Amino acid sequence: MTAPTTTTTTTNKAVISLTTGLEDAERVTVAMLVAFAAAEEGRPTLVFLTKEAVRLAVPGVATGTACAGCPSLADLIERYQTAGGTFLVCPICFTAKQLDETNLIKSAEIGGTVPMWRWIGDGATTFSY
Known part of the structure; x- marks a missing residue:
């Protein structure tokens, strides 16, 4: 996982854990x-x-x-990617749904909890939805 290039300290990192898909589009929007x-x-x-x-x-x-x-989900994701945000996609969940690992949106990659913890490093503010 390549972290966005920045000069901020590790304590400024943000991690958002999202478990919900389009079955709850409002939660995804938030x-x-x-x-x-x-x-x-x-x-x-x-x-x-x-x-x-x-x-x-x-x-x-x-x-x-x-x-x-509400803004459209496509606009929110595009804005997030344009600002340098990245997605880490659970490999177990992705495989269980028989999705194609070669077909991901830009700034997304397959990776589990170990890459997430490595990215967090010394700390991050976290949110869970």
Whole structure:
């Protein structure tokens, strides 16, 4: 896992753990709002996708708008990626859903808890959705 290039300290890192996919689009929206805000503020930011959320790492899945007045999921993910945010996709969950590891959105890669802890290093602010 390649961490975003930054000059901030490790205590400025943010990790968002997301277990929910499009079955709860509002929860995904909130998680991505937190993620892109951290990334846009210059924090190295990682979204760890597990369970149904791994499907969001497949191109064309994160579409639609969760609620009236909410930004579209595609826009949130694009904004997050543009700000330098990355996705780490649980390999067990991804494989269990028989998804194609060669077909991931940009800034996403397959990796489990060990790469996540290595990325966290000395610490991070965490959120779980």
